[in-house]
Amino acid sequence: MFGRLTQEAFVHEDSQNMAVLSMLLGGIMLMALLFYLKRWRWLWEEWITTVDHKKIGIMYIVVVLIMFMKGFGDAIMMRIQQLFSVGDSHGFLSAGHFQEVFSAHGTTMIFFVGMGVVFGLMNLIIPLQIGARDVAFPFLNAVSFWLFTAAAMLTLVSLAMGKFSTAGWLAYAPLSSLKYSPDEGVDYWIWTVQIAGVGSTLGGINFLATILKMRCPGMQLMKMPIFVWSSLCALVLILLAFPILTATLFMLTLDRYLDMHFFTVDGGGNYMMYVNLIWAWGHPEVYILILPIFGIFSEVVPTFSEKRLFGYVSMVWALIIIAFLSFIVWLHHFFTMGASPNINAFFAITTMLIAIPTGVKIFNWLFTKFRGRVLFTSPMLWFFAFLLNFTVAGMTGILLSAPPVDFQVHNSLFLIAHFHGMVIGGVLFGFFAGFTYWFPKFTGFMLDEKLNRYAFWCWMAGFLLAFMPLYMLGFMGATRRLDHYAAETGWHPLFAIAAFGAFIILCGASIQLFGLFWSIKHRKKLWDHTGGNPWNGRTLEWSIPSPPPIYNFALIPVVDQIDPVWAQRDQRQDLSERKYEDIYLPKNTATGFYIGLWSLIFGIAMVWYMWWLAIISFIAILVLMIMRLSGDDPHDKITATQVQADELAHRRGFQI
Amino acid sequence: MSKSLTIHHQDTLEDHPDTRSPDTHQDPFAKTVFGFWLYLMTDCLLFATLFCTFAVLHNSTYGGPSARILFHLPTVFGETMILLFSSFICGCSMLYALRNAKTKVMLCLIVTFLLGVSFLFIELSEFTDIVQGGHSWQDSAFLSSYFTLVGTHGLHITFGMLWIAVMIAQIYRLGVTTNTFRRLAVLNMFWHFLDVVWIFIFTFVYLMGVI
Numbered sequence: 001m002f003g004r005l006t007q008e009a010f011v012h013e014d015s016q017n018m019a020v021l022s023m024l025l026g027g028i029m030l031m032a033l034l035f036y037l038k039r040w041r042w043l044w045e046e047w048i049t050t051v052d053h054k055k056i057g058i059m060y061i062v063v064v065l066i067m068f069m070k071g072f073g074d075a076i077m078m079r080i081q082q083l084f085s086v087g088d089s090h091g092f093l094s095a096g097h098f099q100e101v102f103s104a105h106g107t108t109m110i111f112f113v114g115m116g117v118v119f120g121l122m123n124l125i126i127p128l129q130i131g132a133r134d135v136a137f138p139f140l141n142a143v144s145f146w147l148f149t150a151a152a153m154l155t156l157v158s159l160a161m162g163k164f165s166t167a168g169w170l171a172y173a174p175l176s177s178l179k180y181s182p183d184e185g186v187d188y189w190i191w192t193v194q195i196a197g198v199g200s201t202l203g204g205i206n207f208l209a210t211i212l213k214m215r216c217p218g219m220q221l222m223k224m225p226i227f228v229w230s231s232l233c234a235l236v237l238i239l240l241a242f243p244i245l246t247a248t249l250f251m252l253t254l255d256r257y258l259d260m261h262f263f264t265v266d267g268g269g270n271y272m273m274y275v276n277l278i279w280a281w282g283h284p285e286v287y288i289l290i291l292p293i294f295g296i297f298s299e300v301v302p303t304f305s306e307k308r309l310f311g312y313v314s315m316v317w318a319l320i321i322i323a324f325l326s327f328i329v330w331l332h333h334f335f336t337m338g339a340s341p342n343i344n345a346f347f348a349i350t351t352m353l354i355a356i357p358t359g360v361k362i363f364n365w366l367f368t369k370f371r372g373r374v375l376f377t378s379p380m381l382w383f384f385a386f387l388l389n390f391t392v393a394g395m396t397g398i399l400l401s402a403p404p405v406d407f408q409v410h411n412s413l414f415l416i417a418h419f420h421g422m423v424i425g426g427v428l429f430g431f432f433a434g435f436t437y438w439f440p441k442f443t444g445f446m447l448d449e450k451l452n453r454y455a456f457w458c459w460m461a462g463f464l465l466a467f468m469p470l471y472m473l474g475f476m477g478a479t480r481r482l483d484h485y486a487a488e489t490g491w492h493p494l495f496a497i498a499a500f501g502a503f504i505i506l507c508g509a510s511i512q513l514f515g516l517f518w519s520i521k522h523r524k525k526l527w528d529h530t531g532g533n534p535w536n537g538r539t540l541e542w543s544i545p546s547p548p549p550i551y552n553f554a555l556i557p558v559v560d561q562i563d564p565v566w567a568q569r570d571q572r573q574d575l576s577e578r579k580y581e582d583i584y585l586p587k588n589t590a591t592g593f594y595i596g597l598w599s600l601i602f603g604i605a606m607v608w609y610m611w612w613l614a615i616i617s618f619i620a621i622l623v624l625m626i627m628r629l630s631g632d633d634p635h636d637k638i639t640a641t642q643v644q645a646d647e648l649a650h651r652r653g654f655q656i
Numbered sequence: 657m658s659k660s661l662t663i664h665h666q667d668t669l670e671d672h673p674d675t676r677s678p679d680t681h682q683d684p685f686a687k688t689v690f691g692f693w694l695y696l697m698t699d700c701l702l703f704a705t706l707f708c709t710f711a712v713l714h715n716s717t718y719g720g721p722s723a724r725i726l727f728h729l730p731t732v733f734g735e736t737m738i739l740l741f742s743s744f745i746c747g748c749s750m751l752y753a754l755r756n757a758k759t760k761v762m763l764c765l766i767v768t769f770l771l772g773v774s775f776l777f778i779e780l781s782e783f784t785d786i787v788q789g790g791h792s793w794q795d796s797a798f799l800s801s802y803f804t805l806v807g808t809h810g811l812h813i814t815f816g817m818l819w820i821a822v823m824i825a826q827i828y829r830l831g832v833t834t835n836t837f838r839r840l841a842v843l844n845m846f847w848h849f850l851d852v853v854w855i856f857i858f859t860f861v862y863l864m865g866v867i
Contacts, residue, residue: 201698208694213686240701243698243699243702243704244701244702258793258794260794268796270716
């Protein structure tokens, strides 16, 4: 009945029990709050069943914040463990639990924070920037989101039921094979990543079709905002890379469930093939995360330099070249595999080549600021921090790309410091910049600038304190995934500094969270009185009210250049003369939510070998899909008079 | 091509009450077909990955039988012919849909379905023969990759048949409308794609296996 699920699965170490208990308490309190405020119907009708890209984008960001707290908790646990687990002391985590924590940290941060940020921002921004009323396939968009959320929930379930993978965030074979990881941990990892990956592929298809098919009249490819261009490149990468992940996980699943021999040590399997395949996806994946972030900075820097972006065309080509190169560098993640020097040299050179288009982008941003009127708002502060950290981490990446150096520091903390510089200094700082920049567009009020600055300085100082020591520790020989080390190594002071840095970062993150609630509470004071363009932005999302009406654009805009809002800002239009038309929008549906729910059940059933439940949930997903796809595509109608009334009301509220 | 198809098709639909997309800014036919092309490309890469692993592992027989001993070409040639023919018939359903010939469309789909059944039947009996001969997927990396690659294609055919069944029911209930026409077009793309993948399997797995 319950497969291999026994009572033992619910017995955990104290630290994990605490986490589960606080998760349950938090959940119960949230539910009680919803009952108290009588918000269940609102939650269901306005959010859970929605197919509106703006609301789905906001829900992505909410899930990201929740998963970020989890991943960050993992990070803090690792820092504390490495602070205390020296010599005779063994810290507060057992070796096995420590392995779970670092595997969960990587999986959470890449799949649910990184990918969530990418898809969240694409949802929020792309349709607005290309002058569209929605994405190409609104229902599919909801399905992608709920698959993403189901996968995120599956990692949380692994906290309470059984254990998570101990094989690292990429579950290298043969460690992840049934022989060496016989319990449910790797299965949790497989189904988490598989479900999230399918959601990402579907999302990738959706947004690529949106960008290529739904741009407003006049917006040729070379007139698209850079954020759209960078997303386009990332989406092409998603479409090319994620199927490899799906196939690889599928084969690992077959190895573990049907006793096949793709990646096993015996039976003629080839486990280095797993490492090749997973990085053939994994390297493009890191560019999927960073390319949209380049796009964000390309929006933020010109706006706060009050100047057009320097070198638009070179920016676009740099993006395309980076996207291309990202597919021919994957072997640099395992130079130590023992391929021939010629092969290693090829991948070393292609890796170094990436520095050139990236350098082009850095200089483009710098030249954009040159002789501009640079405003030191908090998005710009994040940009400066990004510039410093990304360049440092990029240079260490060039170091790592030389095979002789790589052999010395492979899998050491030097590598950890390098890629955290890229992911925190790049992706996360970029997200914070974008979050602050676009926050007023979707809420109507700004984030508190002073608290933002406090948070920024904490993050900046904390990041340097937490990760610079890791470069040194890497040179001193400290490897990644250490749950214990000898006192004679002399590493303790540096680990102590890193732990201190992590706590400064914690302060920064807490201030941000507090700032979010503070700004919501004081939203009257922070209200954006400009009617939708507080920063003097230049792309189409700033031409409409904030928060945008459900149909985004009352009239589909026509553009003839890259910065349409700057070109039009002085032309006042008489609203009464505009001719409005009826707008049709897709109706809400709960099918996406149900598909996500059944996917979660399917994941749990597969992890615990509950075959009957797996079959039922799979059939349920099929039936839901068939029912939805063979029905009519129902639409709601908003009449032209209604649209006109909305527009006039908005304009009266903000008479400029 | 897609545009001419819809325009041509809309002429034939003049007097049909229809659920044509109400939003004049959107062309659901072009969007859906394009989106489905993108999906097919991702599926293509999924198969490409499986082909790669087969290429790497096809000599790892681990003391077991190799492709030359296991495969029986005439059967596989028969499967290929069945699938090619089913693709042709499936294509005919599109031509009849353009002429709004509901019964003939259904007939074509039913024939396609039956051809799909016979293809799957032959494939499954081939699989059982190999397994009953004492060579299951657990015996060697070569057999694992063989069963996975060919089996994944078979799984796609199975889902394609489920889709065809649903399509027949829709055509029966709704006739040829813009909605069902669009779905039929996409189904055709899917079925032809599986045919192309099979040609590659036939060449790389079977023909090159027995050389």
